Structure formats: structure tokens, C-alpha cells
Amino acid sequence: MSYLARLTDEAAKVSFSQDELTYYARHLLLPSVGTVGQQKLKCARVLVVGAGGLGCPVLQALAGAGVGHLTVIDGDKVALSNISRQWLHRVGDVARNKAESAAEKLREHNPFIHVESLADMLDSQNVETLIESHDLVIDATDDLEVRYLIDEVCAARDKPWVHAALYRESAQLCVFWGQYGARFNQLFPERSEAPSCAGAGMLGAVASVTANLQAVEAIKLIVGNGTPKVGEVVNVHAANLQIQVFRLPGVTVPPVYESASLAAHSMSIESLKQARSIGETIRIVDLRSPSVGSLVAIPSAEMVAAEAFLEKGLLQLGAQKVLLVCEFGSVSNLLADALRSRGHEQVFHLEGGYDEAAFN
Numbered sequence: 507m508s509y510l511a512r513l514t515d516e517a518a519k520v521s522f523s524q525d526e527l528t529y530y531a532r533h534l535l536l537p538s539v540g541t542v543g544q545q546k547l548k549c550a551r552v553l554v555v556g557a558g559g560l561g562c563p564v565l566q567a568l569a570g571a572g573v574g575h576l577t578v579i580d581g582d583k584v585a586l587s588n589i590s591r592q593w594l595h596r597v598g599d600v601a602r603n604k605a606e607s608a609a610e611k612l613r614e615h616n617p618f619i620h621v622e623s624l625a626d627m628l629d630s631q632n633v634e635t636l637i638e639s640h641d642l643v644i645d646a647t648d649d650l651e652v653r654y655l656i657d658e659v660c661a662a663r664d665k666p667w668v669h670a671a672l673y674r675e676s677a678q679l680c681v682f683w684g685q686y687g688a689r690f691n692q693l694f695p696e697r698s699e700a701p702s703c704a705g706a707g708m709l710g711a712v713a714s715v716t717a718n719l720q721a722v723e724a725i726k727l728i729v730g731n732g733t734p735k736v737g738e739v740v741n742v743h744a745a746n747l748q749i750q751v752f753r754l755p756g757v758t759v760p761p762v763y764e765s766a767s768l769a770a771h772s773m774s775i776e777s778l779k780q781a782r783s784i785g786e787t788i789r790i791v792d793l794r795s796p797s798v799g800s801l802v803a804i805p806s807a808e809m810v811a812a813e814a815f816l817e818k819g820l821l822q823l824g825a826q827k828v829l830l831v832c833e834f835g836s837v838s839n840l841l842a843d844a845l846r847s848r849g850h851e852q853v854f855h856l857e858g859g860y861d862e863a864a865f866n
Contacts, residue, residue: 508664509641513728517545521847526618530572531816534844537836541843543729548574548619550728553640555628555656556580557604559713560670560720561646562594567721568644569612573728575620576612577640580605581627591710628652633659642727643667644720650697657682657690666727666736668720675709677716679740681723686758688737693754712744736760771846772839773829773854775861786827791815793832793841794860804831804865812837816844828853835859 533539557580584599599607609623661684671678737757741750790807830838838855845853
């Protein structure tokens with residue numbers, strides 16, 4: 507079973523506590539993520555190779571996004587010279603293993619995920635087992651031989667991996683996925699041609715920007731919305747803010763795959779009118795922002811901003827039918843998904859959003 511099929515199957519079984527809904531509130535409001543995307547993130551297993559300049563910010567971004575299982579592997583120890591750019595580590599962590607230090611901070615950062623640390627280097631002895639047990643790999647190492655090893659095993663196991671490399675004030679980023687013809691050994695057939703940051707200076711802010719771009723690509727691969735940059739090599743030159751992109755020859759563009767939303771029960775304007783005409787009791791929650799100049803109040807509705815709704819929830823939902831109304835219908839749909847995933851079957855959203863005629 508491919509990792510995409512596994513995530514789709516397991517996501518349907520995931521529910522969120524109120525604290526998790528609050529933690530992921532801004533994600534749940536994104537049409538590109540929503541409840542189903544957040545469920546897939548919670549099911550995902552991501553291996554991050556390295557807890558240094560790239561590894562620290564990408565780990566923090568993935569933990570904050572809610573990746574349910576993160577494994578970080580690194581055999582190095584924290585040095586004082588690392589801390590200026592490896593921001594999960596502190597001065598008190600000097601001489602500690604990097605993977606263990608990073609994992610400790612991530613558990614504090616997001617208590618709803620599982621973080622595993624391996625105080626070792628990725629090598630031919632452990633690479634097969636580790637990559638097989640994860641959905642995708644993040645390359646946050648500066649070891650060229652390890653990159654070729656990741657490339658070989660990921661291609662054999664049909665796993666995507668997100669590569670990045672740093673050199674002073676520049677960076678390189680690409681998603682490799684063998685089944686689409688995108689391989690690291692295609693970009694650098696000769697090992698001597700591949701760049702390395704070993705022994706060179708490095709701007710920590712460039713590492714952070716690049717790692718966050720890696721996290722964005724990983725999230726796209728997990729959630730299933732948008733098109734990951736498979737086979738597109740992105741070169742970032744921070745000194746003059748230039749970005750150059752070229753596609754590897756012979757790469758097949760992966761299809762845009764969009765995750766279907768949960769089947770949140772919706773209510774049409776006509777259905778609402780009919781329900782109101784027979785006196786059916788419906789608790790209406792207006793999610794629109796009061797700052798909208800043209801806002802017309804809905805009679806007898808509660809006004810709760812969408813963000814506050816996710817952060818605090820609605821008390822005592824009970825068995826009463828609840829109708830969520832927003833400006834255009836998308837936010838109310840996402841919030842209805844979130845509540846229904848927690849078992850609130852009487853939550854509906856108004857199709858198409860607010861229509862003054864529906865309430866007069």
C-alpha cells in the first residue's frame with residue numbers, strides 16, 4: 507500500500523480533542539488543509555535526517571503543523587558554534603546529542619505528537635528499515651554519501667524525499683520521487699559535482715527559510731493538495747534575493763491530487779427557509795467578522811468569530827441542530843467538518859454562505 511493510500515485510510519479514523527482544535531485552528535481554516543488534511547498530518551510518519559541548520563527549523567515547522575510521528579536521526583553533539591542557527595538547541599545543550607536535544611524541545615512545542623530520536627547516523631545498516639517505516643524523508647544532512655543513500659533507497663521503496671543543501675548565502679531545494687523520474691543521482695551523476703556546505707560559512711536565516719520551504723513541500727505531499735515541486739530544482743540566492751528554477755529533463759509532473767472534504771451535512775437556503783416556515787428550532791451561529799462594513803445582523807443568531815469558535819468551541823451543543831453561517835460557505839464547511847469529526851452529528855453549514863433573503 508502506498509503512503510498516500512495509507513494516509514487516506516487512516517485519516518478517516520482520526521478525531522481531535524478540543525485542545526487540538528485550538529492548537530490547529532489556523533490550519534483548519536485553510537481550504538488547502540481543513541479537517542481531512544489535518545487528519546492526514548496526524549497520521550503521517552516523517553523521517554528527518556539531521557538536527558542541524560536545516561533540521562531544527564524543518565522539525566519545528568512540521569511539529570507545529572501536526573505531523574503525528576516525527577523521527578529525527580543525528581549522531582552529532584551540539585557545539586557552541588551551532589546554536590546561532592540551530593535554534594532548537596540552547597547553550598545548556600552543548601555536548602548533548604543533537605537528535606535528543608531537538609526531540610525534547612519538540613515535545614514541549616507540540617504535546618499532541620510523537621517524537622522519536624535516534625542518536626546515530628543514517629547509514630547502510632539502518633537506512634532500509636527507517637525509510638520503509640516512514641512516509642517520506644527530509645534531507646537535513648550535509649553528508650553527500652547519505653544523500654545518495656537516501657536517493658537509492660527511496661527510489662526502491664517508492665518514497666518521496668525533500669532535498670535541500672546550503673552554501674554560504676545560497677540554497678538549493680528539490681523534491682525527488684523515483685516513480686516520476688526525479689532522482690538526486692540524475693541531478694549530480696558524479697559525486698564530485700555535488701555541492702557541500704562542509705567547511706563553509708553559513709547564514710542562519712537562509713537555513714531557516716530553506717527549511718521552511720522543505721516543510722511546505724512535505725505538507726503538500728502529506729495533505730494531497732497542490733502540486734509538490736517534484737523534479738524542480740529551486741536555487742535561492744539570498745544576497746540579491748534571486749530565485750532560479752529549472753526542471754530536470756524527463757520528469758513526469760505528478761497529478762494534482764486534492765483530498766476530499768469530510769461529508770459535513772450542509773443545508774441549502776431553500777431547506778433553511780422550509781425549516782423556519784414550520785417552526786423548527788435551529789441554533790444559528792454567525793461566523794462572519796463584525797469588521798465587515800456591509801454586515802447585516804442575522805436575527806436571533808449568535809455571533810462568534812471563526813477563530814474564537816475553534817479556540818473555545820460551543821458549550822453544550824447537545825442534540826439541538828446547529829447551523830454555521832459564514833460569508834461564502836467555505837469557512838463554515840471547514841468548521842462543521844471539525845465538529846462532526848468529534849461526533850457532533852447535528853452541526854450543519856449553510857451552502858453558499860450568507861444570503862439576506864434566507865433570513866427575511
